[in-house]
Amino acid sequence: MTGPLPEDQVEEVYRRLSQAMPGRTRGAKGPKGQPDAFRSCISCMLSAQSLDRNTAAAANALFALAKTPQDMLALDESEIAEAIKPCGLYNRKARNIRAFCTALLADRGGVVPDTRQGLMALPGIGRKCADIVLSFTFGKDVIAVDTHVHRVCNRIGLTDAKTADKTAAQLEQRSPRWTLRDGHFWLIQFGKRICTARAPKCETCPVSDMCLSYRAGQKG
Ligand code: SF4
Numbered sequence: 587m588t589g590p591l592p593e594d595q596v597e598e599v600y601r602r603l604s605q606a607m608p609g610r611t612r613g614a615k616g617p618k619g620q621p622d623a624f625r626s627c628i629s630c631m632l633s634a635q636s637l638d639r640n641t642a643a644a645a646n647a648l649f650a651l652a653k654t655p656q657d658m659l660a661l662d663e664s665e666i667a668e669a670i671k672p673c674g675l676y677n678r679k680a681r682n683i684r685a686f687c688t689a690l691l692a693d694r695g696g697v698v699p700d701t702r703q704g705l706m707a708l709p710g711i712g713r714k715c716a717d718i719v720l721s722f723t724f725g726k727d728v729i730a731v732d733t734h735v736h737r738v739c740n741r742i743g744l745t746d747a748k749t750a751d752k753t754a755a756q757l758e759q760r761s762p763r764w765t766l767r768d769g770h771f772w773l774i775q776f777g778k779r780i781c782t783a784r785a786p787k788c789e790t791c792p793v794s795d796m797c798l799s800y801r802a803g804q805k806g
Contacts, residue, residue, distance in 0.1 A: 591743040591796065593760065599742055599793050600765045603772040606792045607779075623698035623723045624690075625649065627708070628658075630715035631682055636673040644673035648683075655687035655696050682710035700724045713751045727766035729757050734777030735770065741781060743798035 591599070628648065633641040647669040652658040658666070666680035673679065686709050690696055698719065699705055705716035717730035729735070731754040739745045745756040761769060780787045794800045 590746045590756070590760065591798065595796055596744055596760055597762050597765075599744060599796055600762065600769065600772070602792045603776055604765075604768070607772045607775040618723050620698060621654070623700075623719055624655065625653075626719045626723045627686065627698060627705075627711060627715060628683060630718050631679055631686065631710045632670055632673045634679070635675060640672045640674070644670040644676075647672070655690050658683060658687045659691070685709035686711065698723075700726075702728075713754055717754060721770060727763070729754070729761060729766055729769040729773070731757065732774065734783075735773045737783060738773050738777040738781045741786070741797060741799040742793055743796070 590596075625645070629641065629645045632644045632648070636644070648666065651665070651669055652661055661669075663677075663680045663684055666683055667676040670676045670679055670683075689708050690698065693707075694704075699708075700720065702713070702716045702720060705711050705719055706713065711719075714730060714732055717728045718732075720726040721728045721730050731739070731750045733750065736747075736750040736753045739753050739757060740747060744760065745753045747753040747756050757769075765772075777783075780791055788794050788797070788800050791797065791800070
């Protein structure tokens with residue numbers, strides 16, 4: 587398999603995905619800003635290696651106890667860990683949440699920054715979390731790369747990267763501007779419904795004729 591796909595084919599892939607995966611888009615919801623940014627950071631930290639429903643359960647339990655960085659630091663690590671148990675890795679995540687809140691208050695006066703550099707300077711925030719917050723909370727044109735987006739992009743050949751962060755960097759360079767607003771939605775929905783991790787539906791896939799993985803006979 588050689589890749590990635592040339593730019594004109596990248597645009598065609600996006601065009602087809604945008605038609606195959608319509609529905610809710612970030613553009614329809616609009617940016618939310620603070621204090622949603624704080625909740626987004628915490629939710630993203632909780633989501634590492636966790637199913638969506640478990641992340642939501644942990645986030646709901648935690649935000650019922652604390653809604654601000656100050657509230658969060660009034661809890662000790664074990665109280666946070668107990669609340670977020672459903673999402674797994676709860677001891678490490680509780681530690682990270684306290685470190686994040688401490689730095690947010692000390693370095694940023696409690697205000698979540700709206701730049702990738704600023705976000706990634708905070709403990710527990712990597713590129714994926716930073717891009718999710720930038721896109722969904724601050725309304726920036728950024729395609730956030732999670733495990734689904736990483737898998738789909740490298741199967742199709744939009745990118746040829748080994749890590750999610752490298753996929754994000756390549757996507758940023760290779761995606762046409764018009765795709766940046768809602769590209770995350772198209773790719774993630776496509777990854778959940780069609781190009782799934784274990785059993786991709788290649789026979790009904792709208793981009794199978796372009797997909798490098800399929801053309802090479804490698805469906806995983
Ligand atoms: S052809 Fe198969 S592997 Fe390729 S993008 Fe479609 S579902 Fe995924």
